Amino acid sequence: MGYVAEADSARGAWQSWFRLIEGVALLMDDNAFLKKCREKSLLSEGKLRNLARLARLVNRNEVPGDFVECGVFRGGSAAILSRELGSRHLWLYDSFEGMPPTEEIDGPGAKECVGLCVGSEEDVHEILRCAGVTQDQYDLCVGLFEETFKKYLPNKVALLHCDADWYRSVSAVLDTFYPLMPPGSVVILDDFGCWEGCREAFYDFCFRNNEKPLLERLEYDQAYWIKGRKHNRTPEGI
Numbered sequence: 001m002g003y004v005a006e007a008d009s010a011r012g013a014w015q016s017w018f019r020l021i022e023g024v025a026l027l028m029d030d031n032a033f034l035k036k037c038r039e040k041s042l043l044s045e046g047k048l049r050n051l052a053r054l055a056r057l058v059n060r061n062e063v064p065g066d067f068v069e070c071g072v073f074r075g076g077s078a079a080i081l082s083r084e085l086g087s088r089h090l091w092l093y094d095s096f097e098g099m100p101p102t103e104e105i106d107g108p109g110a111k112e113c114v115g116l117c118v119g120s121e122e123d124v125h126e127i128l129r130c131a132g133v134t135q136d137q138y139d140l141c142v143g144l145f146e147e148t149f150k151k152y153l154p155n156k157v158a159l160l161h162c163d164a165d166w167y168r169s170v171s172a173v174l175d176t177f178y179p180l181m182p183p184g185s186v187v188i189l190d191d192f193g194c195w196e197g198c199r200e201a202f203y204d205f206c207f208r209n210n211e212k213p214l215l216e217r218l219e220y221d222q223a224y225w226i227k228g229r230k231h232n233r234t235p236e237g238i
């Protein structure tokens, strides 16, 4: 009896060690991957971590639909989302020609950025490969939103990452994808606090659709909300 109990407790101790080592290895792998994504993204580490957290949230809540990113650039934030895909599909939209022309509503300073942020399709494929995602798990829709949104669309969207800065681009993204989003899905606006055009597009969209999102903020620019969520008296995970 004594021998069996001792053997059991030794086995238990070894299992705990293995779990700990496995946990540390996973954490190191996660951190190395995050670093790689940071190198191909304009987003801060905090915002990338929040993207992953929100993707896991919709997964935990079993919200149906695919993941969408509008404004891909070199693929850093897309790769973060791709790691949480599971059996979902990832839809990526970008012209890869840099920031399109602005309007007055985009605010002072915006026009100086026209033509900047020229992304790379090859970089996107490469980092997604590195994330362990295969080509059949994502669609890279290349061209101006105004064109690609007419041709390539998911049926349902569980998470929408809008990182497209300007009024016209953000309006097109919200008008196109929001109707495809079920309750519990998440919208992330990367530029809410940075570009006036993004903020204006959000408020105009809400006004047109009588939407009153419970807007959450992260750092100086990111904003996000969970569709249909009315208050924060219960945790986000419910």
Ligand SMILES: C[S@@+](CC[C@H](N)C(=O)[O-])C[C@H]1O[C@@H](n2cnc3c(N)ncnc32)[C@H](O)[C@@H]1O
Binding pocket: 040, 041, 042, 043, 070, 071, 072, 073, 074, 075, 076, 077, 078, 093, 094, 095, 096, 097, 098, 099, 100, 117, 118, 119, 143, 144, 145, 146, 163, 164, 165, 166, 168, 169
């Ligand atoms: C700020 S960057 C995206 C950054 C990226 N998410 C990252 O992780 O670094 C904005 C991107 O949006 C794209 N974009 C903005 N408006 C667009 C439009 N109307 N059609 C296509 N691409 C657009 C630009 O080409 C640019 O690559």
